[in-house]
Amino acid sequence: MKTLLLIALLCVMVNCLLAQEDTEGKRRRGKKGPQEGCSGWTWQPCVPAEGDCGLGQRQGTQEGPNCKILSKTIKCRIPCGRRKEYGDCRYRRAPWEECDADTNMESRTLELKRAVKGATCESEVVQTRVCKGACKYQKKEATDCNEESNTFTVTKQLKEGDPTLCQQEIVKTKRCKDKMVGDGEAVTGKAAKKAAKKAARKEARKAARKEKRAKKxxxxxxxxxxxxxxxxxxxxxxxxxxxxxxxxxxxxxxxxxxxxxxxxxxxxxxx
Known part of the structure; x- marks a missing residue:
């Protein structure tokens, strides 16, 4: 009985090893390297279709007498917002370190997490900024909403802080739905749409009551x-x-x- 169990275990182990080798072979066949006499693909930075972020295209080229295709274009995307600064490089952010009282600055280290094929990225990036609370700003009046871009601009002037470390002026562009007026009601955007829907429902109920009375x-x-x-x-x-x-x-x-x-x-x- 023990002999049969040993034989069964050996068969299972052999099957597992064969399956693993077969899987690794398929992976190697799926990822082909550059052919002999062909340099391999070199990719250019992603170029957005509009503006400085969003969907775009990336151009790739390769050289050599045995290359079947010398150039091709693929779709790509540059993230907007905070990640736009590093483009094709994705970093893992560490927590901010304690504020340095001498320089009034704080820093953190970004470790490379992944990169788009063909992109050149640094393994570590050090970010620095002025310590929170060191710069205080006074909000100025915001501009009117631009209907074409659906945005408005808010300008802040430095009120307290070291002029050598703090920006003298900060200009932020926001969507119109975030713009508030005196009583806190949004000028346009989400609040305006909500108010319009409420008014439309009120008018619909009023018209329904009037129609019901007319049918009596x-x-x-x-x-x-x-x-x-x-x-x-x-x-x-x-x-x-x-x-x-x-x-x-x-x-x-x-x-x-x-x-x-x-x-x-x-x-x-x-x-």
């Missing part, structure tokens, strides 16, 4: 309720005050034999 049939010149077993005419004026109560009635056009119709035909209120 008239019996002997008086409006009556079109639906339900009980249909009434118009209310009369409230009568004189008796025992601190006033009463008014309306004629029953349909359903006079029903008790609930009779109850709803009379209304009483305090004087």
């Amino acid at each position: 049939p008239e019996i002997n010149g008086e409006a009556a309720t079109p639906k339900g077993p009980c249909q009434y005419g118009a209310w009369s004026e409230f009568g004189e005050c008796v025992d601190n109560k006033q009463t008014r009635t309306r004629p029953i056009m349909s359903g006079a034999e029903k008790r609930r119709c009779q109850q709803r035909a009379t209304q009483v209120r305090n004087c």
Whole structure:
């Protein structure tokens, strides 16, 4: 019995080794290196279609007598925002170190995480900035919203801080939906769309009520309720005050034999 178990274990191990070698062979066949007499691909930086970030194209070239294709173009993308500064290089950010009291600066190290094929990236990058709270700015009035770009500009002037370390002026461009006026309501964008939808719903409800009133049939010149077993005419004026109560009635056009119709035909209120 033990011999059979040993033989079974050996068969399983051999099958695993063969499967691993087969997988590695497929990987090697899938990633072919440059052919003999061909230099291999050299890629140019990504060029955005519009502006300095977003979707674009990258040009690749190779040289050699055995190269079937000497140049080709592929799609690429440069991230916008904070990652735009390093382009094809992706870094892992470490926490900011403690503020240096002598220089009033703090730093952190970025370690290379990955890079786009053909991109030249540094293995480590050191970032520095002025310590938080060292520079205080005074917000100036923002510009009007540019309808074409849907953006506005806010300028901040240095209020407190070392002029040799702090920027004298900071200019930020924001979307119009982020622009606020005195009472905190957005001029355009998300808040404006929300207000417009609310107004549209209000107008729709008002139009629906008006249409419903217009569809009520008239019996002997008086409006009556079109639906339900009980249909009434118009209310009369409230009568004189008796025992601190006033009463008014309306004629029953349909359903006079029903008790609930009779109850709803009379209304009483305090004087």
